[in-house]
Amino acid sequence: MANWWKEAVAYQIYPRSFKDSNGDGIGDLNGITEKLDYLKDLGIDLIWICPMYKSPNDDNGYDISDYQQIMAEFGTMADFDRLLSEVHARGMRLIIDLVVNHTSDEHPWFLESRSSRDNPKRDWYTWRDGKNGAEPNNWEGIFKGSTWEFDPVTEQYFLHLFTRRQPDLNWENHDVRRAVYDMMRWWLDKGIDGFRIDAIAHLKKEPLLADVPNPDKLRYAPSMKSHLNYDGLLDYVDDMSRNVLQHYDIVTVGEMNGLFADHAEEWVGEHRNRLSMVFQFEHVRLWEPEAGLRPEPAVLKKIFTAWQEALEGKGWNALYVENHDLTRITSRWGDTEHHWRESATCIAALYFLMQGTPFIYQGQEIGMTNTRFNSLDDFDDVSAKNMWREMEAQGKSEEEIIAFLTNTGRDNSRTPMQWNTWPNAGFSEVKPWYHVNANFEMINVASQQQDPDSVLNFYRALIKLRKQERTLIYGRYELELADNPQIYAYRRVLDGAEFVVLCNMSSKSARWTSDELPLEWAQCVLGNYPQVDELYRLHPWEARVYKLA
Ligand code: TEU
Ligand code: CA
Structure with missing residues (x-):
């Protein structure tokens, strides 16, 4: 079934790091409003902003002390109302983060x-x-x-499943749910267009709160089995849906770690009346606990294809490769040393043209990369600091800890947005709350606006193409070249129209044959190399899109 949110391209904003409008070094709501034309021009239809509520900021706003007030650093409710109406005036929509697994300890x-x-x-x-x-x-x-x-x-x-300053709400309690639903309606009646539902996977806890098995005799043992996608969780979702969600034309995206393709339909199947989409975690937690490793294309093929097939004709995918909890994708999957631009654009083509609503995280569209950390003082994120303490207690050296957090730390994606080559990357007139990535003079919006071959202009082209071609929105996904170890290829098919997307996910050139997948030059509608020579060979991190019929 066609839906506005299926046709939308979404953009995630981390307000603290997006744009400072009043010179205090902290991004804010008016800063977002200032940049709406940039987003509109890029082709964005749907904006998700991370928490902007009143908060003591133990976890950068994910610890909320008042759901109906704006964090003073970010502005006022009047600023929010203006942002919302400016978004709507441009024909875009706005969703906000619903953080109701826990509150702040100051709530x-x-x-x-x-x-x-x-x-x-x-x-x-x-x-x-x-x-x-x-x-x-x-x-x-x-x-x-x-x-x-x-x-x-x-x-x-x-x-508290997260920090000690984020006590978990008891979802068994009906008064809790009623209070949460009242708050949700208050925002919806204001005119917001939906929610990204934070940590929804954790709302339900094992009822006896019993010890988990602890074969390694740890002081505290991994407890996910007792609260991640625990049996009965969907009853809460149904309750929320019946009481609130179903009564509005909105989009909802649940943050759903612990859900696999085989059960995806239960969450987002269209007839279930539950959520519009989920952010699944399979492709971003591939290498735990050895973070930082690049997944083999074969592994990605398996995961994405399973999700695409599981929801074909039944439900809808949320497509993403970055967010504020993950490292930058070009650093994670790509090759920032030798093929920064090519790998940033190749990964873009790979995930963006699958079936689902693509989400872009701020800075991803210019290929922002991980940052550099020299000491403990360079980390801000509470989870990094806790991890540091934990690793120190295990006897790890400072070097080892820095190396681990460099590859995994959430701070990597929280450095200020790189707007231009001015001081502080144009994010703020004063020293920002968090350091700017040293590469901002090379990687920034202003420079990439000028450059036809930039990562930014490649995203622009992808968005434009997707908007022009219904096949790239609603078409069925079919994996191609399944056994090719370097190339991730897939077809999109709708009512006789067909596209093929080809991505060389490696830093070496890659081949296939015309027997495996015959193509013609004239069919190529988009690519990330200025000059291409061989029809059946891809350069390192080359991506091409073909329109077959
Ligand atoms: O993240 C929560 C989250 O990612 C868990 O659902 C996940 O299962 C866990 O991280 C596994 O490692 C959200 C926000 O995105 C994050 O920024 C917040 O810190 C967190 O909730 C707490 O609100
Ligand atoms: Ca500010």
Whole structure:
């Protein structure tokens, strides 16, 4: 079924690092408004902004202390209303981050809950007695350490899957859900166009909160089995859908780690009335815990093809390769040393033209790369700092820790947006809250606007092509050259129209034969090399798109 959000190209904004409008070094809502023409001109239809709510910023806004106020550093509610109406005035749409697995420990709900054991909101969070003078169970949190924090006021522990300043809401409690739904309606009635639902995979916890198996005798053991996509989670989604989502023409994207293609239809199947799309994690967690390794094309083929086939005619994919929790894709999958431009554009063609709604993370469209860290002081992210402590306790050297976090750290994608060659990359007139990547004079929007062969102009061309060709939106996906070890190729087919996308995912040239996949030069409608010579050979990281019929 056709839908506006299926035809949209989406762009994710991390407000703190996008554009500072008032010279305090921190990105803000008015900064986003200033750049709407840039986004419109790029071809963006849908904008997702990461949390802009009131927050003590323990986890950069993912710890919310008031869902109905704007973080002072980002501006005011009037600024938000203006942003929303300026987005709509340009024919674009805006979705916001719904962070309801947890609140900040400064949220009034939590302040009440912690105040006494018999407070009416006590049960809005999960409180338990300790066990033998220690935590109620042995769960390790997502950001390391225990998932429990002792609170001296009432001498019990509260549950937090993320930082100790992000206590988990108790979704079993109906009053919690009602309060969340009221808040959601408040935003929807304001006119926002939907939600990206944060950490939705973790809302449901194993009911007994029992210890997890701990064969290695760790102090705290990996606990995902007890709260990642746990049995019964879909009941919460149905409840939210019945009470809120179904009553609006909106788009929803659930952040769904722990979901695999074989169950994807249950989440986004059109007749299920649950979510529009999910951000699945299979292609971004390939190499855990040995982060930083490049996946073999064969592995990517397997994952993407499974998702494409699972949802064909049934539901819709969210396509993405970057976000604020991941390292930069050109550093991760590409070759920034020898083929920066080619690998940035090749990866773009690869994921962008599959069936689904493509999301671009700020800076991805200019091929921004990972940054450099020289010491612990260079890291800002709370999860990096926790990881540092953990690795230090394991006896790892400073060098090893820096190397690990350089390859995995979330700070890589949180450096300020590189707008031009001015001081601070044009992000701010003053020293930004976080360092600018040293390569901003080479990689920035202004320079790439001028250059017809830039990464930015390649994205522009991809977006334009997708908008012109229904086949590239709704067409069926078919894997081609399945056994080629370097080339990822696929076909898109719709009512007799056909496209082929070919991507050499390696730094060596790659061949195929006309028997395997016959093509003609005249059919080539887009490529990332200015000059191409051999029809059946691709240069390193070359990508081509062919229109067959
Ligand atoms: O990330 C949560 C998230 O990625 C988990 O759902 C995932 O299972 C986990 O990271 C596995 O390693 C979201 C936000 O994107 C992130 O920025 C926040 O820090 C986090 O939630 C807490 O709100
Ligand atoms: Ca500012």
